[in-house]
Ligand SMILES: NC(=O)C1=CN([C@@H]2O[C@H](COP(=O)(O)OP(=O)(O)OC[C@H]3O[C@@H](n4cnc5c(N)ncnc54)[C@H](OP(=O)(O)O)[C@@H]3O)[C@@H](O)[C@H]2O)C=CC1
């Protein structure tokens with residue numbers, strides 16, 4: 611909707627026949643964005659071929675568990691000039707690979723790739739409310755092309771070239787939002803919320819440095835910005851999962867009630883896989899992983915965090 615409003619003829623591909631028909635014919639997405647008028651030049655189709663045939667660029671926005679299969683489906687249909695960007699946040703489930711690594715493997719090294727990430731609830735973007743996010747790519751020309759179609763009167767699209775840091779921020783904030791949701795659901799107060807957000811940022815920075823991302827990426831829209839939005843905004847599915855768990859719901863009931871993708875459920879495992887691989891302690895992310903697996907209760911997770919040894923806020927060598 612955002613890209614179409616900027617005057618670019620845009621074709622949305624989806625697999626649900628009824629939803630696609632209502633978007634294409636009725637200018638509304640009743641399942642995911644009810645009541646929001648979509649622009650007339652936004653078309654929708656269930657045919658991937660039709661969606662891609664004249665594409666100048668491709669933006670993938672499926673959940674992370676469907677990322678690789680979607681790229682495999684679009685690879686033979688993609689026009690040679692069309693680079694591929696994605697707003698998906700997470701890792702490849704089961705391997706912990708970054709999505710830009712998956713994309714390079716599936717599409718080949720010569721296809722321009724970009725990550726679109728930052729604090730942006732879809733509903734607010736569709737409503738035309740002011741939003742800022744960031745596009746990261748190794749290809750400066752493609753990065754600018756993606757940012758240019760997104761940038762407009764109510765939308766600021768910044769650019770960068772740290773795909774690794776940008777992807778880590780977008781994935782990890784989902785896990786950390788569960789932690790603040792749990793704390794708020796348990797009624798632990800505003801101090802606990804701010805403490806968790808800040809120590810969560812510290813966990814992001816430590817893992818990011820070990821993985822080769824740049825610290826400033828995590829201090830910007832892709833890290834701190836999205837962490838604050840998702841940890842404090844009740845539109846977040848990941849925060850709402852935490853709130854429900856903190857109030858005593860089962861994970862099954864909470865996920866059913868939310869009824870949309872909750873990326874943290876898989877991402878928590880992948881974050882901890884990466885942390886173990888690099889020998890890094892991430893106590894908040896680990897607590898979320900264990901609560902999501904049901905191996906500790908929220909109260910036990912809190913007790914575990916509070917009993918940790920006292921220490922310096924930042925290890926001396928964090929920023930090299
Ligand atoms: N919502 C938001 O505010 C933001 C979301 N993101 C990220 O975007 C990604 C998608 O999230 P979001 O759209 O909100 O999730 P939703 O749960 O709202 O919607 C998921 C969409 O993906 C489709 N889908 C799921 N699996 C497949 C598949 N195997 N093949 C094709 N289509 C599939 C669903 O189709 P169907 O209805 O047919 O199941 C549905 O249209 C996530 O990684 C999320 O973190 C990033 C920024 C903001």
Ligand SMILES: O=C(CO)COP(=O)(O)O
Nearest residue numbers: 728729730731846847848
């Ligand atoms: O990524 C998002 C906002 O930037 C959406 O967050 P949730 O997936 O938690 O709803």
